[in-house]
Amino acid sequence: MAFGVWGLLACSGVYWLVHLWAKPLPTPARAVLASEASGPRADLSRLFGTAAVTPAALAPAIESRFKLLGVVAPRSARGSEAGEGVALIAVDGVARTVRVGAAVDGELRLLAVNARSASLGQAGVESLSLQLAAPTAASTGALVPAAPSQTVLGGNPPPSQMMTPPLPVAPGGLPLPAIPEMDKHGQPTS
Numbered sequence: 001m002a003f004g005v006w007g008l009l010a011c012s013g014v015y016w017l018v019h020l021w022a023k024p025l026p027t028p029a030r031a032v033l034a035s036e037a038s039g040p041r042a043d044l045s046r047l048f049g050t051a052a053v054t055p056a057a058l059a060p061a062i063e064s065r066f067k068l069l070g071v072v073a074p075r076s077a078r079g080s081e082a083g084e085g086v087a088l089i090a091v092d093g094v095a096r097t098v099r100v101g102a103a104v105d106g107e108l109r110l111l112a113v114n115a116r117s118a119s120l121g122q123a124g125v126e127s128l129s130l131q132l133a134a135p136t137a138a139s140t141g142a143l144v145p146a147a148p149s150q151t152v153l154g155g156n157p158p159p160s161q162m163m164t165p166p167l168p169v170a171p172g173g174l175p176l177p178a179i180p181e182m183d184k185h186g187q188p189t190s
Helices: 002-021 055-065 077-081
Strands: 066-072 086-091 094-099 103-105 108-113 117-122 125-131
Touching: 055 066, 055 125, 066 117, 066 125, 086 103, 086 108, 094 103, 108 125
Parallel strands: none
Antiparallel strands: 066 086, 086 094, 103 108, 108 117, 117 125
């Protein structure tokens, strides 16, 4: 028991010695407090004589950040009322999968998903609707006629395609002598 008490006393002493002798890292000369760097929070543009920016002017910038790439929408009305569905949305060019009710970017959430669209908004109020791009039309035209095949499938090939096997040739360019056929005992036949 006494050993445990002396051990705790030693640990406490080491702890306080480290805190007394340790020196904190100096703050860099260009460091600014967060409260000083934030600036005014109010819109002072009208005070200086400029016209206030309307939300309609900001809407194209917000819509250009988002692009709907794909949708998995529920088939039944009950599923859409229950908040089911997933959308593949590109935010600033980065694609991400978002479930209904999840945050897309900041406070903006995916509110609903339909067959070809998705609704985004804050606090249940729709502020942005994204549509899938229209499907491209199918290519039409005529195929190039197929060339006749050189392969004969089944049956005997026509006489014009029958070829005699080439004669074996020795390295010097002379034909090799024919090898006689052998029977099952290794004896030449004929």
